[in-house]
Amino acid sequence: MEKQNLMSSTFTLCLGFSAILNLLFFAFLLNSSNHSSNQLSWSRKAAQEAEGVSSLSCSGHGSAHLDGLISDGGKPVCECNACYTGPDCSQFIPDCVVDADSGNPLFLEPFWRKNAAKSTVVMSGWHRMGYEFEDGSLISKQLEKQIRRLHKTVGNAVTEGRYIVFGAGSTQLLNAAVHALSSTTGSSSPAKVVASAPYYPVYKSQTELFESSKFKFNGEAASWINNSISTTASSNNFIEFVTSPNNPDGQLNKAVLKGDNAKQIFDLAYYWPHYTAIPSPMDEDLMIFTLSKLTGHAGSRFGWAIIKDKDVYQRMVDYMDLNTYGVARETQLRTLKLLDVVLEENGRKMFDFGYEEMSFRWEKLSKILSSSKRFSLQELTPQQCTFSNEVRAPTPAFAWIRCENDEDEDCHAVLKEAKIIGRAGHVFGAQSRYVRLSLVNSQDDFNLLQHRLEMLVFKEKMANLMAGVSLGADSTIKKYNLSQPLNITAVVAVDGSIDHHSIHEELEESSGGLMRSTLNILKTLF
Secondary structure, three states, X not given: OXXXXXXXXXXXXXXXXXXHHHHHHHHHHHHHHHHHHHOOOOOHXXXXXXXXXXXXXHHHOEEOOOOOOEOOOOOEOOEEOOOEEOOOOOEEOOOOOEEOOOOOOHHHHHHHHHOHHHHOXXXXXXXXXXXXXXXXXXXOHHHHHHHHHHHHHHOOEOOOOXXXXXXXXXXXXXXXXXXXXXXXXXXXXXXEEEEOOOOOOHHHHHHHHOOOOOEEEEEEHHHHHHHHHOOOOOOOOEEEEEEOOOOOOOOOOOOOOOOOOEEEEEEOOOOOOOOOOOOOOEOOOEEEEEHHHHHOOHHHOOEXXXXXXXXXXXXXXXXHHHHOOOOOHHHHHHHHHHHHHHOHHHHHHHHHHHHHHHHHHHHHHHHHHHOOOOEEEOOOOOEEEOOOOEEEOOOOOEEEEEEOOOOOOOHHHHHHHOOEEOEEHHHHOOOOOEEEEEOOOOHHHHHHHHHHHHHHHHHHHHHHHHHHOOOOOHHHHHHOOOOOOOOHHHHEOOOOOEOHXXXXXXXXXXXXXXXXXXXXXXXXXX
């Protein structure tokens, strides 16, 4: 009996153990199945390649890219920022010329690096290979919805009851708009395309490039005010470019020409909270925006127009169909992904980042030039911003510099001599005394621009102080060797910044027998 009970217990134990093993095996199979379904397959290699390239630091002064050059060893090559060189971009070029001409909006790159996971797009090799979307259109309906939501969130443009057209950046849309509006005049003479100086140079160059019997560039808008409101000048039809904030001076421009024979194209590329306060939503017949100034992705070549009139909208659609047959589907997908990130936290995350960066740069530049009488900066006033619900100080994308000295008629040449390349004022239809300097480039570019301007103002101060030092006759000046210029290069650090300690040493060495009281005054200024 005892033996029988033992066998029964053993059988029960084995049966239970077997059941447990089966359950564990089933759980293993189930877990393996789920784990397998969660594993990346065809996209795994692409993700690894992308992260591998992005992980290259390039010393913080450059980047490597999947479509960049490859070394002999098969590894990606660092593409260095301006004024840096070497395999890892660690070598600074001391006498490098700073490029403040380009409007590359790279100041937003750190934001996108911090949001890499959310902004990354992975596309299959067969992603939207056809010409059109499923509904036969050339635009992503989901992207259009996000654009409308974006404007409602920011409060910078009315989109309700409006049509939207996509383009390859705002550049393509500008001419599409000129074409569409010139086709509505019904006049035998070409429409006069005008703008208010200083104006974005593309308005003139592009209009002249595509000039036809329907439109022609006719310069300054203000010179045609009487014609636009005259009932006897019906043969004069106008298309006015209105840029707000204006490129180059950051002013919130309004239309100059009025009347039924005057139509406007509102270029609102910079009408975003990181460049200007948003006093109210724009409600115009034709408004153009671009991704490049919104998110910084200039290379994606994406823009959009918001249009009130259906006939104008249809003519712009026809233009796009014949010109490029729409915008690349890959670009639209990337834009959609980027806008998803922009709209997080009701847009505050990205716009606050951009505003803080531009505010910092504007304050730095303003402080440097505030002590100069040779150079002046455009005046912009703080305004109430409906997006942030506060009064905001100016944060323009560009500095509009004026050379004040009589002898500095060519301001571009003056800055070029100081190793700063800006964009000359005459290009914008303004005087050559003006030059535009970009504030939206990379941090390296801005740092070097800042240091070059500091050196210019430093030289100006030294010249003024030396001229103002009253030491008597010319013989006294010769006695103290004041006619010899300071060795400016001795006070510039490796990164191009001013070394104030070296300035003091240089003053000691260059001043000869300069009075101690005067020397001390010079030191306190630097």
